[in-house]
Amino acid sequence: MTAAEVKALQAQDALGSYTGYGTARFGMDEDAFRAAWRADLKGAVDPAGDCSLLQRPWDNALADFDFMFEHGRFVRYDVGTPREIAPGGGKVGMSVAQIRALYGRGLQVLPHKYQQNEQYLRIADGKGDVLIFETDTAGKVSRWRVGVPPQIDNEDGCL
Incomplete structure (x- = not known):
């Protein structure tokens, strides 16, 4: 990464x-x-x-971080690493209780589509954008994503 790219990213x-x-x-x-x-x-x-995905060059796998586009428009980003912090402070590795403490009453708990004893924790910002945390069987956040409906609610991402 060039010095100009580092500076541009730090400016965000x-x-x-x-x-x-x-x-x-x-x-x-x-x-x-x-x-x-x-x-x-x-x-x-x-x-x-x-569906198309873009990835930052320093991420080793799409499971770490990706930007999702549908019909040429940016619609969502997915995070699978504790290095990134979600809007409101949540991150990979936090417990359901920690997420509840951060996001309060606006948190909607839904069953995982494919895995028993795993959940989706969904928070809408009231303006149409949504944050979803996925938990593992231990009740810890394993991934999270932010985007717009209906793409944010597609558990499978780009298949």
Whole structure:
């Protein structure tokens, strides 16, 4: 990563938010997203495709972090590492009780689509954007994502 890319990333005040990531906002097309991001990304977006993913070059796997695009528009980002902090302070490794303490009454608990004894913890910001934490069988956050409906509620991401 170049010094200019590092500086551009450091200039993004609040990285994870309900409306996007850094200066990139949900609804942007790939060109606007890349202009807002101002650093290299792995992958390409198919403007006509149902789902495309971009990845930061320093993330080793899509499971660590990805930006999701549908029909060429930025709609969601997924996080699977404790290095990132969700809007409101949640992160991978926290317990359900810790998430409840942070997000309070707005937290909706839903059963996991595929795994028994795992849950989705869903928080809507009241403006259409949503944060979802996934828990493991021990009741700890294993992943989280932020985006817009209906894409945010697709448990399978891009398949």
